Amino acid sequence: MKRLLFRVSVLFLTLAIGVAATYLFHKFYIQFECTAMGSLVVEPGGYGGFTAYKSHDGVSLSFSQVRFPSREAAAEAYQRTLRDAVRVIEREPFYDRTRENIVGERVAAIFPPNEYVESEWASVICLDNMKLYQISSPSLRHALAFDKGNRRY
Secondary structure (H helix, E strand, O other): OHHHHHHHHHHHHHHHHHHHHHHHHHHHOOOEEEEEEEEEEEOOOEEEEEEEEEEOOOOEEEEEEEEOOOHHHHHHHHHHHHOOOOEEEEEEEEEOOOOOOEEEEEEEEEEOOOOOOOOOEEEEEEEEOOEEEEEEEOOHHHHHHHHHHHOOO
């Protein structure tokens, strides 16, 4: 009987360690799963698409990419998006892939609740010549982690 009790105790201890390790892994190494995709039309004359994600800890996130007919149209949409920001967290020049030429700007900002989101939300927005990239999430930490881990632009 003592042997059975010992084995059951070891089994539960192993299970508890496994659950705790999985929780800590997902807390420190944020991973995302794609949940939806779609297309976008943004004034003036921009078109593109979005992808919605959900992290393993349940936080939602969206990534959108929009191409405009000119650099001026992209800059106008960029400024229109930023004017609603409650506060700017980071602002820096955005370089091309060779890191030699500045092609735009990257901003991390907090936005107020709107008709789609009930609480404040964070967004990382990048202006890259005629393209606009936006990563939005209720969690600034998740938006920055996604930007750092998936930036290919």
